[in-house]
Amino acid sequence: MWKDLIGGLYADAEFAPPASDTEIDQIEGQLGQPVPNELRDLLRRTNGVQAEWGSGLVWSVQEIIDHNIEFRRDADFAELYMSFDQLMFFGDNGGGDQFCYVRLPSGHNTGVYVWDHESDDRKWVAGSLTDYLQQRTGAAGDDWYT
Numbered sequence: 647m648w649k650d651l652i653g654g655l656y657a658d659a660e661f662a663p664p665a666s667d668t669e670i671d672q673i674e675g676q677l678g679q680p681v682p683n684e685l686r687d688l689l690r691r692t693n694g695v696q697a698e699w700g701s702g703l704v705w706s707v708q709e710i711i712d713h714n715i716e717f718r719r720d721a722d723f724a725e726l727y728m729s730f731d732q733l734m735f736f737g738d739n740g741g742g743d744q745f746c747y748v749r750l751p752s753g754h755n756t757g758v759y760v761w762d763h764e765s766d767d768r769k770w771v772a773g774s775l776t777d778y779l780q781q782r783t784g785a786a787g788d789d790w791y792t
Contacts, residue, residue: 648691651776655783656697662706665693669707676711677734679749684775685736701740703782704775710736713744727766735761743791745771745778760791 652659670689673681681689685704688695694706705713717723717730737745742763750756758772771791772778781791 648688652695652697652703652779655779656695656703658697658699659703660696661692662694664691665689665707669693673707673710673734677714679734681734682747682775685747688775698740698782702738703779704737705735710734717744728768730761733759733761733768 649661652661667686667690670681670686688704689707692704694709695703697703702709713735714730714733717733717735723730732749733746734749735744735746739745739760744761744763746759746761746768748756748759748768757770757774758778759768760771761768769791772781
């Protein structure tokens with residue numbers, strides 16, 4: 647389903663080999679929060695997707711871990727931005743903004759958010775990973791979420 651959906655939306659989509667559950671579990675182990683079911687399912691089919699001239703439509707398991715740890719541990723970021731501990735970044739727009747899930751106290755996923763690197767705003771942009779993938783190809787271009 648994921649490869650068909652993404653391939654139909656992004657002519658330049660590049661798929662990685664699937665990630666194992668053991669690899670995906672490393673995200674939970676390193677970040678201390680569960681991987682949303684829809685993201686886990688996508689990573690089981692492809693360990694990351696590049697599209698739109700190489701931007702990180704959905705990062706690989708290792709990229710998810712590395713980027714999130716970097717954001718959470720960077721001392722300069724801690725001075726400039728609100729905490730990133732409740733976020734799980736999984737993709738970017740190629741210009742600095744990051745797409746993420748927000749961990750809520752209930753543990754439920756409420757969709758996809760964008761973190762604006764210039765303003766530190768965290769804004770809901772899509773009800774699901776599927777919705778995010780579809781909206782990102784819209785007519786609004788790079789700023790579809792503003």
